[in-house]
Amino acid sequence: MLATGTVLAWAFGLQDRAAIAASMQSFGFNPPTVHIDSLIQGIPHALPYLASAVPLGLANYIFDLENIESAHAAGDEYKTRQVMLANGISSIIGCFCGNPYPVTVYVGHAGWKSLGAGIGYTVATGLSMFLISLFGIGAFLLAVIPVAAIVPILVYIGIVTANQVVRETPKLEVPVIFTCMFPWIANWALTLTNNVLSAAGTTGAQVGAAVMANKGVYYNGLVHLGNGAPISSMVWGCIAIFAITDRPLRGAVAGAAGAILSVFGIIHSPTVGFALEPSMQFVYSYLMVAAIFVGKYMMDKNAPHAQLQQTDAKA
Template identity: 30%
Template sequence: MTADPSTSASFRYSWAARGDFNAFFGLMLDNIGVMILLATLLSSVFGVPVEFILTRMIPGTALGVLFGDLIYTFMAFQLAKRKGRGDVTAMPLGLDTPSTFGMVFLVLGPAFLNARQRGLEEWAAAEHIWHLGIALMLLSGVFKLACATLSGWIRRVVPRAGLLGSLAAIALVLISFLPLLEIMEHPVAGLAATFLILTALTARWILPRGLPGALGSLVVGCAAYYAVILGAGALGYAAPGSTESALTTQLAFRLPWPMPGFFDWIAQAANLNEVLLYLPIALPLALATVVGGIDCAESAATVGDDYPTGTIIGVEGAATLIAGLFGGVIQSTPYIGHPAYKAMGGRAAYTLATALFVGGAGLLGYFAFIFQIIPKPAIFPILIFVGVEITASSYQHIPRRHFPALALACLPALAYLALIPANDVLAASGKSFAELPPNVQHTLQTLTVLSGGFIVTGLVWATALVHLIDGRARSAAFTFLLAALLALFGVIHSPLPSGAIGTPWSIVAQLAQQGRLETAWYQTPWHWAAGYALVAVMVLVLQRFGHAPGPDTPDEPKAI
């Protein structure tokens, strides 16, 4: 009988190594960047008070990272002991970037504007969306914990191209493009920081003296940014104003306990209905992190660190749940790229250091200093890297024949991207929807229905196309019938600007009240449901009288 290597006197887990320095800056700056993104978008785009975000939402959000990375650090020690290996790398955990954009632009931001339109003052509206975010975080956490025991089944049922397609859409449209607008407001700093981080982390150049790519990008970006600002001041140009300068930055332990007020809030029927309204957005985002966590566990196993998948998912679910209990609004997730952290030479010290730094930033209040000092063009390039890597990874992890499905999933997200500036222009013009020319009305309405529930739409479209590519007509027909049911209640393709769900007759009634019914007459939930049902029937007819692709169909693109 072979002795357990962990009992050998020669075994020693090298839990801290020089590579942890590189790995720490990559993981830490990614998390800090997401926290800055949350605070910046909610405050600058939607007008949520910055003080409320920093003192209510950030502490609990950071607590989720603290908890999750501490547990993953402990798991690395356990795996090293079990395997008798000293080179085990901890699984990285952090704030989920796609769901950050999803929560800000699809949930918290619109809910804040709606609350303000109902007459709530600024702070009360912020408290309202805080409770809404908490509710969705708690439900997402419970959902993930349930998925922890079903991780294998989820992987079999949901085609990878379907879920990765929605993830790629979020990565390109939300994670990469929208921050790019912020970055390129200052092209000197933005271009330098962006291409330095891509040179180091994507092209894998080694910076002088082994400087971490994320840290090098941050230093160069900050130096260039402040050089331009100081140069402009010397030439007599005023530096751009910053609403963040008015923040009171002082170190103090902050750990909100919102549950008493939350229970009073959720007890109101209108608030509970609002939670249900946004649940079709929150749960697909949570499901994406679950499947992403499964992929992360598998990628870790390919380099020798075979963590139990169910435990990995369970920890991220628990971290999300704990964050929500203390006021967090962004869910935690295992980070794609464990092999990259291992290649850097990271062990367990980098996740421990990230847990303490990010947790301390939120709980002790020094995140406010970081938020004010570090310019967005210097730190947001890490998000460009993340978005590009997620998109590239999506194509690497599906068969070539499924590439079209991945591309198809991005189209509804593009409609959402086009709708953002269109709505901004409409609001700035001071005109109502009814005052616009008919052709503009039809364009806006079509963008509205295409972007409504675009994450779920992308998942459904890609899943159906994968089934068709693989010759599974019945599975494709079932997917289209499911889409018909979702469209009937506005979960996808809601014709209302708010994206509200409801019975088809109630949605049509709201369209009439808003003066949009004539424009949307052929785009009501009845029409979308009928369209998907017709496609389902068409697929079944093709199965009966057509010819499905055979198992020997080559996995290569056809000539166009």
């Protein structure tokens, strides 16, 4: 598929020969070097961003758990501790070498497995990425291979992964999947909107939420629902699953967790901070959800059938 897409792109003149010549300027030998001094010197400059980095690290942790679970559902069990340690150690080594991007478990295990990928594919991928960065040929490959030829592969992986999620989930719990998708859809729409505004040389604040709302783009809603999607989607999923399975106390804990995350601006907020005014509406909302679960628990506890069960248990 990749080769066919590349050939067709060049045959129909969709690729630029000049881009290949320009990409060759990045050729060279770029061995990794240790930057411990730079790392230590950069810590004071990084501290103001720690409030944003911690939620991102937590989101990365959630991604790992999700993908480990996906592999387990596909029939391949991996020990969570070993995966997390390998992930963390790799990220630390990369950090010492000047890499600002953390490592995460790649999504789509079921899709790659359906294509016949195994341990050899994983090793080959890692080795290829190392050689590409070592000799600076990434720009050259992007100039030769069109993005349009790569996207269908990712679409296929996404379809297989989505199919696996729905297939492996008990029917009673399927609504939880779609509940978790809402923050992610908002996150996608927010990213798309911000990119368009940036391309036009402006921002959402400059255009104004009211102006965009008049055109059917509810920017404030996207900002609050889309920010913190990796974590808020998990909170929403917990609330939904505990409601479906009638576990009110656990649902109350999930609601309280959502309130705590909101009050610190970790979810539903573009910036991290304590008790920010825009975030308080979500704090109150999550507390109301928790209160509803507590009320449900008290009603169940005082229900006649519950009292009868307690009497039978004592007998």
